[in-house]
Amino acid sequence: MKENVGVRRYQIILPTSKPKSKKVSELPAADMNLKPAYLKTKPEPLILPDDVTNIFNHDYLFMSLQNEYKWLNTESKHFLQQIYNSIFNSKMTVAIVTGGAKGLGKAFCEALLKRSYKVCFCDVDTDEGENTQKYFAKQYGNGNVYFQKCDVRSENDFTVMFNGVLQKYSSIDLIVNNAGIIHETQWRKCIDINLNGVIQGSMLAIDHMKQGGGVIVNVSSLSGVLPTLYAPVYSATKAAVINFTRSWAMNPAVNQNSIRMVTMCPAFADTDIIKDTKEEQFQGKQFVDPFLEKLGIMPLERVTEGFLKVLDDQDNNGKSLIVTANVMNYVTFPDPLKPENK
Numbered sequence: 001m002k003e004n005v006g007v008r009r010y011q012i013i014l015p016t017s018k019p020k021s022k023k024v025s026e027l028p029a030a031d032m033n034l035k036p037a038y039l040k041t042k043p044e045p046l047i048l049p050d051d052v053t054n055i056f057n058h059d060y061l062f063m064s065l066q067n068e069y070k071w072l073n074t075e076s077k078h079f080l081q082q083i084y085n086s087i088f089n090s091k092m093t094v095a096i097v098t099g100g101a102k103g104l105g106k107a108f109c110e111a112l113l114k115r116s117y118k119v120c121f122c123d124v125d126t127d128e129g130e131n132t133q134k135y136f137a138k139q140y141g142n143g144n145v146y147f148q149k150c151d152v153r154s155e156n157d158f159t160v161m162f163n164g165v166l167q168k169y170s171s172i173d174l175i176v177n178n179a180g181i182i183h184e185t186q187w188r189k190c191i192d193i194n195l196n197g198v199i200q201g202s203m204l205a206i207d208h209m210k211q212g213g214g215v216i217v218n219v220s221s222l223s224g225v226l227p228t229l230y231a232p233v234y235s236a237t238k239a240a241v242i243n244f245t246r247s248w249a250m251n252p253a254v255n256q257n258s259i260r261m262v263t264m265c266p267a268f269a270d271t272d273i274i275k276d277t278k279e280e281q282f283q284g285k286q287f288v289d290p291f292l293e294k295l296g297i298m299p300l301e302r303v304t305e306g307f308l309k310v311l312d313d314q315d316n317n318g319k320s321l322i323v324t325a326n327v328m329n330y331v332t333f334p335d336p337l338k339p340e341n342k
């Protein structure tokens with residue numbers, strides 16, 4: 001089948017003529033209250049892309065669909081979206097994931113590939129990156145994913161990567177600024193990767209997404225919300241990522257251009273960052289264990305669950321999702337300028 005290269009989703013031309021039939025302005029009240037027996041989730045507002053809405057722009061059909069759609073669970077919504085994509089073969093969703101060679105970044109890439117995204121993942125570790133690329137290519141097809149060497153500290157590497165993705169897939173719909181390290185003695189490096197890397201990736205993405213919208217997921221940590229005695233610099237970088245994201249989210253360049261910027265704040269997850277670390281990377285490595293004991297170590301699937309939630313929730317611009325073994329909630333920050341908080 002011919003690949004749909006170069007077609008942007010907002011350029012799709014779909015049939016707009018309404019089917020001819022009797023206009024029904026309202027469903028009977030009884031029908032509106034029908035709740036099919038298989039319903040498990042709370043109703044959510046119907047959010048369909050405009051082009052889907054246009055197809056169903058027939059009062060009765062649209063209202064029936066709306067009534068049913070809001071009761072579908074998340075997986076059914078994805079399924080519906082996939083059917084829509086395959087019928088119209090029009091939406092190629094393209095993602096960049098930084099630090100994607102292993103750990104959480106690799107898990108995020110895999111979740112995206114399972115949802116038929118085209119993925120470019122980058123890393124400084126070329127051996128690990130190439131191994132991961134081999135695995136992905138075998139599982140998901142060579143044309144759907146590629147590895148790019150990119151150090152998120154380098155503006156040039158980032159620009160080369162963005163240009164390469166645009167050349168190959170014509171669009172960037174999602175960036176996951178995930179690359180990060182913990183290192184309290186090489187603290188400038190820690191700031192450069194964890195904060196400057198996120199800033200660089202976000203700003204290039206905003207610049208591109210201004211034309212057609214998109215999602216920016218910045219990976220912070222529970223350490224960005226809570227003080228972390230064994231890693232003050234790490235904690236500071238992660239806190240900065242949260243407020244960087246919250247600040248941009250308020251900016252019209254983002255919120256009036258269909259861009260969403262969200263932060264993820266996971267607790268400990270089972271990756272090398274908690275296994276392959278040395279004494280000098282902490283301000284007291286001995287303080288880590290009590291926290292590990294208290295919070296446990298999550299499997300990667302739990303963090304991926306949070307990642308997919310962040311992608312699917314449409315009203316989370318500027319929000320930060322806490323992910324622990326027991327908690328998956330957006331954190332709310334008090335506004336000290338509100339009278340009730342003074």
Ligand SMILES: NC(=O)c1ccc[n+]([C@@H]2O[C@H](COP(=O)([O-])OP(=O)(O)OC[C@H]3O[C@@H](n4cnc5c(N)ncnc54)[C@H](O)[C@@H]3O)[C@@H](O)[C@H]2O)c1
Pocket residue numbers: 098099100101102103104105122123124125128150151152153178179180181193219220221222265266267268269270271272273274
């Ligand atoms: N695992 C956890 O417990 C945990 C919890 C909360 C947040 N996080 C955050 O999640 C993100 C991913 O961490 P992880 O746990 O998967 O760690 P990881 O060490 O398994 O993976 C990090 C990846 O980032 C890459 N990387 C490092 N420096 C880079 C650079 N300059 N440019 C490009 N890539 C670079 C590494 O090579 C590696 O492949 C980090 O931002 C981390 O702070 C991790």
Ligand SMILES: CCCCC[C@H](O)/C=C/C=C\C/C=C\C/C=C\CCCC(=O)O
Pocket residue numbers: 182220221222223226227228266267268269273274277288291294295
């Ligand atoms: C070896 C650590 C490297 C991984 C860091 C990663 O980002 C994960 C951090 C997760 C949690 C640690 C942060 C803060 C803990 C502080 C307080 C926890 C208190 C919990 C409670 O009292 O309920």
